[in-house]
Amino acid sequence: MAESPKHSAVPRFSLVEEIKKRWFLLSIVIVIAFAKIYPPLGAKHGPLRPEYTVKYIAVSLIFFNSGLSLKSEELKRALGQVRLHLFIQSFTLLFIPVLIFILTHILEPIHIMSPVYLKGLQVVGCMPPPVSSAVILTKAVGGNEAAAIFNSAAGSFIGIVVTPILLLIFVGTSSSVPFLSIFTKLSMTVLVPLILGQISRNYVKNWLEEKKPPFGTISSCILLLIIYTTFCDTFKKTDSDFSIRSVVSVAILVVLTQLLLVGLAAFLSSFVSDFNRKDRIAVFFCSTHKSLTLGIPILKIVFVDSPDLSSFTLPLLIYHPTQILLGSSLVSMLQSWVQGEETSTTNDDRPIV
Template sequence: MTAFHFLQKNWFLLGIVIVIILARLAPKFGVQGGPIKPEITVKYIAVSTIFFNSGLSLRTEDLKRALFQVKLHVFVQSFTLGFVPVFVHLLVTLLENSHLEEWLLKGLMVVGCMPPPVSSAVILTKTVGGNEAAAVFNSAFGSFLGIIVTPLLLLHYLGESSVVPLGSVFTQLSMTVVIPLILGQIARAKAKHKLSRVNIPFGTISSFTLLLIIYTTFCDTFSSRETEIDEMSLFVIILIVIILQVFLLWLAFYISTIKALRFQPADVVSIMFCSTHKSLTLGIPMLKILFSGHSRLSVISIPLLIYHPTQILLGGCLVPFVRSWMIGAQGQWLPRWMKSDRI
């Protein structure tokens, strides 16, 4: 394989490296309140673009079929809002006797309680070629479910209480997820025949949008300066976050590939990303509401700020490997008569 073909095949991974370097060199350009205005361009426009693009590219019949994949939805939501918080709580309990910063450990617990994201899991599933319809449904449904479940989990595990303005959060989700998805479906219905004749690169559009999200996320990360945090504690938390994500990805993959569950390879891809990713877009605003005026809010937010870019980086690195596995595994799912026709 020539260098050109390698770069052409892995351009997304190269793009991730480039935007991280750019964010390190010029973090002020993409930071909150900076020239790019990510609080508008990313929070609303980029996320809305992703879901409008998904609505435009998804066949309505596929989305309808995804609504009835109850077993898959129960697995994803139970894993991300059931198993993960309990597992992270046990992990934090074990680490409480260590010398790690107390509020960093609380921040790790916050990560475990967060709902699935509204963008990265969908794009990675689309990039691999998995069950995008199921990813869209679980991202949207999990986000709405998280608005209610996440504050309750935080109240239970951290003992922090606050009143969450459900109306404003539901409005934001409706504007950036539900409405763009519906508009995309309406546009597809009206231009169905044209779309079938024109090869629109939906996956490429979503990938570039994700690169923008990665860039602004790392701009915020590189711009923040937490002088009160023990450097060793921060380093250990970074390692824990990486190990935690690898373990959760492996566990979700291992369980969902159990033959008795009968999940198809494309379903496994959506399960892997949707059940292990956590939302920064919903998480940070929710933390600002729940811990309003708290002196350690910035420290509590750090593990989530680490988890978010890590899940995108790790997911991006896994894309070619997961795609290869899925293509091979799909061949095993074909009926015998189809396999014989392909020989």
């Protein structure tokens, strides 16, 4: 008796699951909406006192959390690939800022959008790589995960010093804060908490490995508070221009810029004979991704009291989800590409089945 054909299970759409996956992106929209409804709550000198609670406590907590969660012992695996590291760091912290500087100066005379948003795009170009997203996507594809971990972590450390310099060179600052003061504040609220987090990790390493605290969620929640207070300051100003048209035009420009950067990273890395496909996956993600977690706190320090702070952050807020969505959409295709190299290397002259 013939068996009835088995129907393959069709995955059903679950709104709850989708919200869980996208909770951070949805939360960004929600906190910006709340900032618009009643900006005095989170604005400077308001009830939340962000000039103290955010500027010092929240920012320090983010970087202490990063230091506590960062597995520095894993970085040793990739130390020998010097050319790969130099390529990634040069691309993200030198090539991209210069390229975007050229692009924004070409676009400025065309008047396609306000110059302040073009400066915001330049701000994105000056940002260091993120600690998490590039590593997660590199691992998902089957790329050089150790190199991704090393470059994301190293880029974050380097970015603490290099990013403020790049911002002052390419964007400038309307603030009267002197250069030395900026780096003093960065050291106290970024570098010191990061180092303290790494030191603390050595004492609670076993507990962390066993309990696996939600470091990413903790940092994301603190970051939402920073985003909220930043936009409260913006909406409190009656002259702020933050229209739907502005958001859409910035989003289009950010997406096109990211596609250009991804294409250039893939193209230029193909000329380096030392890089295999796994290495190029690390290049693909690490050299084009930019950190929101590191970026916004640094902007809050470098552009303190600037009326354009939120306009500067808008392109970065759009770039962050775009890099994740674009990278996620390419995972399947890139997996096949990486596996193709492994199959041909393993089988040598044997036919590929």
